[in-house]
Amino acid sequence: MPLPKSLLEGYRRFRSGRYAQDEARYRKLAGGQSPGAMVIACCDSRVDVSAIFDTDPGDLFVMRNVANLVPTFEPDSGLHATSAAVEYAVTALNVPNVIVLGHSQCGGVAAYRQTLKGKADETRFIGRWLTVLDGLDVHKGDLDAFSEETAFELAGVRQSLANLRSFDALKEREAAGLLKLHGLHFDIGSGTVLALDEKADSFAPLPEDGCA
Numbered sequence: 001m002p003l004p005k006s007l008l009e010g011y012r013r014f015r016s017g018r019y020a021q022d023e024a025r026y027r028k029l030a031g032g033q034s035p036g037a038m039v040i041a042c043c044d045s046r047v048d049v050s051a052i053f054d055t056d057p058g059d060l061f062v063m064r065n066v067a068n069l070v071p072t073f074e075p076d077s078g079l080h081a082t083s084a085a086v087e088y089a090v091t092a093l094n095v096p097n098v099i100v101l102g103h104s105q106c107g108g109v110a111a112y113r114q115t116l117k118g119k120a121d122e123t124r125f126i127g128r129w130l131t132v133l134d135g136l137d138v139h140k141g142d143l144d145a146f147s148e149e150t151a152f153e154l155a156g157v158r159q160s161l162a163n164l165r166s167f168d169a170l171k172e173r174e175a176a177g178l179l180k181l182h183g184l185h186f187d188i189g190s191g192t193v194l195a196l197d198e199k200a201d202s203f204a205p206l207p208e209d210g211c212a
């Protein structure tokens with residue numbers, strides 16, 4: 001089957017535009033990558049990671065999954081795509097930053113909220129996957145500062161950060177000052193990003209001017 005016309009046209013624009021202008025960069029990247037950060041984002045089509053951070057190919061190692069979740073370290077026989085990506089980014093690429101990027105109107109988190117009163121359908125992939133959020137600790141400070149919907153999304157970011165620290169390789173690098181963890185939340189409508197200050201235990205907008 002042919003690709004949808006819009007994608008084929010986009011590919012042609014990429015070849016004649018961005019690729020033609022940046023060919024040297026692409027040829028160099030073919031030799032290897034050294035991204036400055038890993039980003040764990042949601043599959044949601046509205047969360048365009050490279051647009052939000054205005055990055056180029058090679059800058060970010062991006063893992064996208066439903067609701068931007070990181071499960072706890074589980075060395076079993078399961079097929080752990082997210083854990084494999086985290087392991088590779090941290091131990092092979094030595095990324096100095098790992099970012100969990102939540103977002104507004106997250107369908108995955110909303111689905112989990114709706115099943116809190118009942119039981120998730122764990123016979124389906126999505127229900128089983130969302131059990132990563134089990135035991136979700138929605139912070140009172142987040143509930144005071146933001147909507148309940150947002151507070152749940154922020155709790156998901158907090159939980160994934162905690163789960164990242166269940167990976168020994170990551171915890172060791174963080175303790176040695178070789179790796180920083182970041183929790184962010186992108187608001188689709190306003191295009192703004194909240195960042196978690198772990199010392200203050202609260203989320204605040206990223207500064208938009210000057211050097212942060």
Ligand SMILES: [Zn+2]
Binds near residue numbers: 042067068103105107
């Ligand atoms: Zn989402």
